[in-house]
Amino acid sequence: MNAIETQMDFRQKPDPAGDFEYDLNARKRNASVWQIIFLAATVICVVLLMTLLIKIVNDAFGYVAMQNKIQPAELVEKYAPDAAPGTTLPELPQEALTAIFKDNVSAGLYRRYDREKKVEERTQAEVLALVEERVVEPKIVATWGLLDSIFNRGAIEAQVAEIPNGTLEFRSWVNANLLTNPQSPNPESAGVRTAILGSLLMILITILVAFPIGVGAAIYLEEYAKDNRLNRLIQTNINNLAGVPSIIYGMLGLAVFVRVLEPITSGVAFGLTGGGETSQNGRTILSAALTLALLVLPVIIINSQEAIRAVPRSLRQASFGLGATRWQTVWSHVLPNAMPGILTGTILAVSRAIGETAPLVVIGASTFITVDPNGPFSKFTALPVQIYQWASRPQAEFRNLAAAAIVVLLVMLLTLNAAAIIMRNRYSQRRVA
Amino acid sequence: MSTFELSAQPREQTMMRETEAVAAVAAGAAGTFAIEATDVNIFYGQFRAVKDVSLQIQKNKITALIGPSGCGKSTMLRAFNRMNDLVSTARIAGEVLFHGRNLYAREVDPVEVRRKIGMVFQKPNPFPKSIYENVLWGAKINGFKGKADDLVEQSLRQAALWDEVKDKLKQSGLSLSGGQQQRLCIARTIATRPEIILMDEPCSALDPIATLKIEDLMRELVEKYTIIIVTHNMQQAARVSDYTAFFNMEQDRAGYLVEYDDTKKIFTNPKDQRTEDYVTGRFG
Numbered sequence: 001m002n003a004i005e006t007q008m009d010f011r012q013k014p015d016p017a018g019d020f021e022y023d024l025n026a027r028k029r030n031a032s033v034w035q036i037i038f039l040a041a042t043v044i045c046v047v048l049l050m051t052l053l054i055k056i057v058n059d060a061f062g063y064v065a066m067q068n069k070i071q072p073a074e075l076v077e078k079y080a081p082d083a084a085p086g087t088t089l090p091e092l093p094q095e096a097l098t099a100i101f102k103d104n105v106s107a108g109l110y111r112r113y114d115r116e117k118k119v120e121e122r123t124q125a126e127v128l129a130l131v132e133e134r135v136v137e138p139k140i141v142a143t144w145g146l147l148d149s150i151f152n153r154g155a156i157e158a159q160v161a162e163i164p165n166g167t168l169e170f171r172s173w174v175n176a177n178l179l180t181n182p183q184s185p186n187p188e189s190a191g192v193r194t195a196i197l198g199s200l201l202m203i204l205i206t207i208l209v210a211f212p213i214g215v216g217a218a219i220y221l222e223e224y225a226k227d228n229r230l231n232r233l234i235q236t237n238i239n240n241l242a243g244v245p246s247i248i249y250g251m252l253g254l255a256v257f258v259r260v261l262e263p264i265t266s267g268v269a270f271g272l273t274g275g276g277e278t279s280q281n282g283r284t285i286l287s288a289a290l291t292l293a294l295l296v297l298p299v300i301i302i303n304s305q306e307a308i309r310a311v312p313r314s315l316r317q318a319s320f321g322l323g324a325t326r327w328q329t330v331w332s333h334v335l336p337n338a339m340p341g342i343l344t345g346t347i348l349a350v351s352r353a354i355g356e357t358a359p360l361v362v363i364g365a366s367t368f369i370t371v372d373p374n375g376p377f378s379k380f381t382a383l384p385v386q387i388y389q390w391a392s393r394p395q396a397e398f399r400n401l402a403a404a405a406i407v408v409l410l411v412m413l414l415t416l417n418a419a420a421i422i423m424r425n426r427y428s429q430r431r432v433a
Numbered sequence: 434m435s436t437f438e439l440s441a442q443p444r445e446q447t448m449m450r451e452t453e454a455v456a457a458v459a460a461g462a463a464g465t466f467a468i469e470a471t472d473v474n475i476f477y478g479q480f481r482a483v484k485d486v487s488l489q490i491q492k493n494k495i496t497a498l499i500g501p502s503g504c505g506k507s508t509m510l511r512a513f514n515r516m517n518d519l520v521s522t523a524r525i526a527g528e529v530l531f532h533g534r535n536l537y538a539r540e541v542d543p544v545e546v547r548r549k550i551g552m553v554f555q556k557p558n559p560f561p562k563s564i565y566e567n568v569l570w571g572a573k574i575n576g577f578k579g580k581a582d583d584l585v586e587q588s589l590r591q592a593a594l595w596d597e598v599k600d601k602l603k604q605s606g607l608s609l610s611g612g613q614q615q616r617l618c619i620a621r622t623i624a625t626r627p628e629i630i631l632m633d634e635p636c637s638a639l640d641p642i643a644t645l646k647i648e649d650l651m652r653e654l655v656e657k658y659t660i661i662i663v664t665h666n667m668q669q670a671a672r673v674s675d676y677t678a679f680f681n682m683e684q685d686r687a688g689y690l691v692e693y694d695d696t697k698k699i700f701t702n703p704k705d706q707r708t709e710d711y712v713t714g715r716f717g
Contacts (some may be wrong), residue, residue: 226521227521312558314554314556314558315558315560315561316519317516317519317552317554317558318554318558318559318560318618318621319560320516320519320547321514321516321547321551321552321553321554321622322547322548322551322570322571322574322575322621322622322625323544323545323546323547323548323549323551323571323574323575323625324544324571324574325544325574328574332570332574333560337561
């Protein structure tokens with residue numbers, strides 16, 4: 001009580017010269033207004049992010065109504081009349097399935113499959129897959145989002161009941177098939193395997209190209225370059241390049257890597273004849289990777305420069321003071337100490353590159369490709385391109401597929417980032433310990 | 434104040450120093466200074482930091498450079514092993530003779546200079562590596578081919594640090610206390626087998642006990658090495674050094690050498706009024 005009174009006294013005591021105005025309340029009010037504004041900004045960010053996540057998850061999971069051309073039960077009844085009631089299609093022997101397949105598809109289609117591999121010689125599982133794909137032919141007739149599936153289940157069931165031969169099943173669009181199947185026009189069997197492989201191979205080459213060049217340039221600019229007009233110009237240009245829209249890099253890549261350097265990027269210069277399934281012109285993984293490398297290069301350089309600049313001057317002096325050359329100093333002290341920062345910058349830059357779509361579209365990523373890339377000279381597609389392409393299709397199922405592919409892309413990105421961050425932390429711990 | 438301290442020193446020691454000084458000056462006449470600066474001017478861009486300094490450093494002695502802040506004594510110290518080269522705007526005129534060669538001659542490589550003339554800095558700056566590697570690194574990059582373990586032990590013993598760290602050579606150099614870190618830096622410098630050790634305020638970041646240890650160490654090291662030390666602590670200069678050079682500056686802030694003599698003379702009977710004002714604490 002007493003203490004508070006003293007405080008009050010102290011606060012209300014007028015300044016003898018009248019130069020100060022003790023209005024602490026006004027200052028506190030001001031501070032709390034700003035605090036509320038900053039809190040609001042944070043809340044807006046969180047809400048937007050949550051909306052995005054909910055939207056993606058909503059599309060990636062949910063009920064689908066399936067309609068079969070022929071019900072499997074009818075087939076079982078017709079081709080295996082002796083079977084115990086309740087026998088399902090997968091339990092039938094290979095011969096019965098072969099018979100079903102032969103009788104229910106056109107002669108031409110059968111001959112085509114037979115030419116690929118004698119249907120009689122295929123295993124039970126293979127024939128079963130053929131029967132399910134070609135005879136039962138389940139079709140998705142309607143899809144619902146996760147929220148609908150949870151809250152409007154009754155209405156959905158009523159709707160499905162009106163569909164002849166319709167069945168309702170809960171489907172996670174992110175599933176093993178999505179990961180292992182190549183692209184397909186049929187949303188039932190479309191997957192992102194080709195796109196994942198394309199993205200991974202591309203990003204690997206991007207890192208291999210951009211990291212050494214970027215770090216090398218940063219070392220040169222920080223440690224060797226003299227402070228003259230030319231070097232300042234170079235520095236300014238690099239800073240500006242970091243802000244250039246990615247589609248412009250796409251144009252550059254198209255002009256330089258796809259067109260001018262076509263003999264190299266198509267692999268012709270290395271004796272690849274082209275014309276095959278995976279390599280025929282400059283629109284290859286290599287071109288895309290080089291373009292992305294250009295795109296991330298300024299960011300890597302700037303971040304590496306920051307990291308190198310942050311290495312204490314005392315460390316450099318200690319090294320020079322012992323009679324080290326500049327290179328010995330850079331290699332033994334500057335680089336190891338800057339490495340965590342350099343890696344952080346690289347991780348951020350590469351994350352951006354993984355999600356880049358525009359330059360790849362300009363360069364000519366294939367929008368429909370079912371063949372896995374088999375090297376840097378393959379034609380390719382990448383996950384974001386695949387997502388873009390699916391999202392722009394009219395069928396509702398492809399929207400679900402796109403959402404599922406986004407989930408895959410996000411998981412892939414987070415995994416790569418987490419791996420890189422763990423590696424970086426291991427590295428910096430080892431140095432400090 | 435410092436005058437009192439100095440007179441409190443054992444009489445024999447000051448006596449001995451005086452005779453030594455005479456001998457050293459005689460040796461200097463024969464051209465055997467450890468290092469010798471003649472008419473050195475150092476510029477940072479347009480700014481002249483050091484003006485017309487000539488200084489002969491005696492072999493196997495401790496020479497202290499004292500003076501007010503910003504008077505160019507650190508810059509002068511750095512001129513002795515070409516550390517100023519690392520500042521892109523720095524420029525030097527004049528000669529620094531080491532073994533009869535001008536360190537700033539065109540054919541002299543600063544890297545070689547710095548191995549022969551090592552440096553200990555104001556803030557202890559061990560590498561973020563193990564104690565063992567800290568000592569060995571400088572020698573290794575200079576092509577040391579001998580037995581690493583022996584060199585590390587010998588250097589740490591000379592730096593009076595061996596007993597404290599012999600069981601934890603694999604630990605980070607940064608895990609040591611400030612005073613130990615500074616002795617580690619000295620050990621690291623010794624390991625490259627320099628002739629001269631430059632010390633730029635080596636104790637300014639240390640507590641008084643660690644400071645005393647470093648000073649004792651300097652008195653031991655001076656039997657094998659020539660030491661030049663910059664210090665703001667006048668008691669330290671009086672306690673530890675054989676010779677003292679007093680730097681000052683005027684309005685143009687260009688440092689110049691006021692007086693250079695036997696430490697005892699500088700602190701008890703300086704020739705120049707400015708020196709007396711400074712060492713008695715009247716300014717600076």
